[in-house]
Amino acid sequence: MAEATDRPVALITGSSRGIGRACALRLARDGHRVVLSARQDGPELQDAAAAVAELAGAPPLCLPMDVADATQVEAAIKQLFATHRRLDVLVANAGVMDQAPLGLMPADRVERLLSVNTAGALHCLQLGSRLMARRPQGSVVLVSSIVGLQGAAGAVAYAAAKSALVGMTRAAAQELGPRGIRVNAVAPGLVDTAMVADLPVTQRDALIARTALGRIATPDDVAAVVGFLAGPDSAFVTGQVIGVDGGLRL
Ligand SMILES: NC(=O)c1ccc[n+]([C@@H]2O[C@H](COP(=O)([O-])OP(=O)(O)OC[C@H]3O[C@@H](n4cnc5c(N)ncnc54)[C@H](OP(=O)(O)O)[C@@H]3O)[C@@H](O)[C@H]2O)c1
Numbered sequence: 429m430a431e432a433t434d435r436p437v438a439l440i441t442g443s444s445r446g447i448g449r450a451c452a453l454r455l456a457r458d459g460h461r462v463v464l465s466a467r468q469d470g471p472e473l474q475d476a477a478a479a480v481a482e483l484a485g486a487p488p489l490c491l492p493m494d495v496a497d498a499t500q501v502e503a504a505i506k507q508l509f510a511t512h513r514r515l516d517v518l519v520a521n522a523g524v525m526d527q528a529p530l531g532l533m534p535a536d537r538v539e540r541l542l543s544v545n546t547a548g549a550l551h552c553l554q555l556g557s558r559l560m561a562r563r564p565q566g567s568v569v570l571v572s573s574i575v576g577l578q579g580a581a582g583a584v585a586y587a588a589a590k591s592a593l594v595g596m597t598r599a600a601a602q603e604l605g606p607r608g609i610r611v612n613a614v615a616p617g618l619v620d621t622a623m624v625a626d627l628p629v630t631q632r633d634a635l636i637a638r639t640a641l642g643r644i645a646t647p648d649d650v651a652a653v654v655g656f657l658a659g660p661d662s663a664f665v666t667g668q669v670i671g672v673d674g675g676l677r678l
Pocket residue numbers: 441442443444445446447448465466467468493494495496521522523524525544548571572573574615616617618619620621622623624
């Protein structure tokens with residue numbers, strides 16, 4: 429089972445599927461000891477863990493937590509510290525998407541978007557950076573969205589939740605830089621995951637038509653940029669928000 433390690437340790441939230449899973453595999457390939465996380469330690473998380481184990485030669489630590497609940501995040505980070513004694517990379521990727529015309533989005537759905545996407549990332553950033561600061565060094569990558577940068581009709585609450593991560597990135601980069609911790613974000617365009625699987629084909633095709641590179645992103649497209657931001661090649665990059673959108677204009 430997982431144990432204290434000299435290899436850099438990377439926690440990826442929302443890594444049971446989609447972009448988070450691709451990031452976990454990418455970072456495992458790059459030599460990190462990855463720690464997986466999602467709300468439930470169910471079949472999806474176990475499947476991702478098996479894929480990581482195949483690459484890493486050992487099963488990864490899996491930490492079930494709801495990122496919207498600061499108590500659960502704190503307990504998970506404590507468990508990570510008890511197991512690995514260090515944290516080098518945090519990919520705050522866990523998120524949910526929900527769309528409705530502004531006047532028709534009920535308050536509980538607004539609350540959920542903000543508590544998972546924004547407060548959830550902030551809880552992970554706070555508690556994760558506290559553990560990173562013990563060494564002191566580290567790299568945090570927040571997963572925002574093109575919708576947080578450009579906005580989109582029908583996604584006002586999601587845009588609010590994701591644009592908050594831009595401010596979080598820039599402020600945290602300034603505050604944590606002196607402690608050797610870099611903070612950056614990626615802002616993906618349309619990525620082929622379960623999150624957008626229900627998008628009507630016409631809407632999907634319209635988005636692809638507005639993408640300069642003429643296709644939807646794969647989770648690996650995003651993971652490649654996350655891998656760059658997590659690793660030593662981006663040693664002097666902080667406070668940046670990097671679009672991974674193929675030139676999409678919403
Ligand atoms: N797909 C896109 O087009 C796109 C574009 C731009 C940005 N993004 C962002 O990219 C990130 C990943 O999205 P994705 O497309 O890979 O979505 P996905 O396939 O639905 O995966 C979301 C991941 O987050 C986890 N998760 C959801 N709510 C959680 C919570 N409260 N606490 C902990 N984990 C939670 C999910 O696991 P459980 O449900 O099992 O907890 C899953 O592992 C999100 O932040 C999303 O907003 C996606």
